Amino acid sequence: MTKILVVDDESSIVTLLKFNLEQAGFTVVTALNGKEGYTIASQEELDLIVLDLMLPEMDGMEICKSLRQEKINTPILMLTAKDDELDKILGLELGADDYLTKPFSPREVVARVKAILRRTKINEESETTVEKVLKIGDLEVLPDQYEARFKGIKLELTPKEFELLLYLTQHSGKVLSRDQLLNAVWDYDYAGDTRIVDVHISHLREKIEEDTKQPQYIKTIRGFGYKMEGM
Numbered sequence: 001m002t003k004i005l006v007v008d009d010e011s012s013i014v015t016l017l018k019f020n021l022e023q024a025g026f027t028v029v030t031a032l033n034g035k036e037g038y039t040i041a042s043q044e045e046l047d048l049i050v051l052d053l054m055l056p057e058m059d060g061m062e063i064c065k066s067l068r069q070e071k072i073n074t075p076i077l078m079l080t081a082k083d084d085e086l087d088k089i090l091g092l093e094l095g096a097d098d099y100l101t102k103p104f105s106p107r108e109v110v111a112r113v114k115a116i117l118r119r120t121k122i123n124e125e126s127e128t129t130v131e132k133v134l135k136i137g138d139l140e141v142l143p144d145q146y147e148a149r150f151k152g153i154k155l156e157l158t159p160k161e162f163e164l165l166l167y168l169t170q171h172s173g174k175v176l177s178r179d180q181l182l183n184a185v186w187d188y189d190y191a192g193d194t195r196i197v198d199v200h201i202s203h204l205r206e207k208i209e210e211d212t213k214q215p216q217y218i219k220t221i222r223g224f225g226y227k228m229e230g231m
Contacts, residue, residue, distance in 0.1 A: 002117060003027045003045065007037030007063070008052040008079065017050060020106035021113065034058030041067055046074050048113060048120075053080040053091065061094055068095035073158050075116045077109075092199045097160045098186070119185065120159035134169045136230055139208055139217060141169045150208050157207070160185065164200050165208075168218060168228040177225040201226060 004026050006017045011032060018028045029044070031037035034055035041049055041063065053060040064076055078096040091099055097116055100109065134141040140149045148155045148165055157165065163185050168176070178194035186196070205212045219227045 001025070001027045002047045003029065004048045004050060004113065005029050005031065005037065005040055005044070005046050006050045007031045007034065007041075007055065007060070008050075009033060009055050010052075013052075016106055017109060020110055021050075024110045024114070026113070034060065034063055038063045038066065041074065042070065042072060048075045048077065048117060050077045050079065050109065050113070051096075053078060061090065064091065064094045064096050068158070071156055073156075075120050075159050077112055077116060079104075089195060089199060092196055093203075095158050097158060098196075115186070116159075119163055134166075136169060136172055136217065136228065139169070141166055155207050158203075161200055161203055161207075164197075165204055168204075168226065172228045172230045175221050175225060175227045179225075181225065197225075 002025075004021055006014055006021070006028060007030070008014050008017070009032055014030050014032065018030055021028045029040060029046075031040055035057040037049075037051065037055070038058055040046075051060045051063060055063075060078060060080075064078070067074065067076075073095075076096045076098075078091045078099040079102060080091070080099060081102040097120075098112055100112060132142065132144055134143070138151045142148065143166060146162060148157060148162060164181065167181065167184050178197045181197045182194060201218060202212075205215050205218055208217055209215045217229055219229055221227055
């Protein structure tokens with residue numbers, strides 16, 4: 001059964017989320033402070049983490065950064081009471097897969113969780129229609145193994161980074177708008193918040209481009225979106 005960790009210092013929110021996620025069929029473990037949440041996240045096998053930004057002892061940003069540094073790529077849904085674009089962007093840059101601003105409805109959290117899990121799990125039925133190895137220059141994307149290699153070295157990618165890279169590679173040579181990428185990779189309406197695409201594109205470029213200022217693989221199409229160049 002899918003196991004989710006909820007980390008928030010407000011016991012009422014933890015209780016509410018635990019109840020609604022369990023009603024949706026998930027197994028839920030909880031933590032009321034950052035240090036406890038980090039310990040669970042780093043030691044247990046989890047499918048997803050719902051992580052509050054403002055936490056005692058260790059905040060959500062620090063947890064997210066530390067997990068990614070340790071190559072723990074469990075999807076993270078970040079919760080924040082701040083309606084601050086910088087907090088959202090920083091969270092994404094540190095490796096969060098998605099964010100929600102408080103106040104939110106439990107139904108919205110469950111919907112976001114399901115969307116993230118749906119996009120991070122390999123759909124075995126669709127795998128038969130996908131090539132086993134997609135190659136572009138020195139880049140190799142292996143859908144069956146859910147991994148990518150550059151110059152023969154395995155890339156350390158978050159689930160969302162991999163899905164974005166896979167989609168770009170599958171549509172090599174095509175110009176894709178930011179809205180197209182949002183719908184395809186994040187699987188729901190972000191109400192035009194395309195900054196999340198730009199942040200993840202920047203992460204990918206750091207991992208596959210020799211010069212991020214003059215990218216050879218992921219090209220920017222000004223005023224529209226991006227294109228993966230066939231090489």
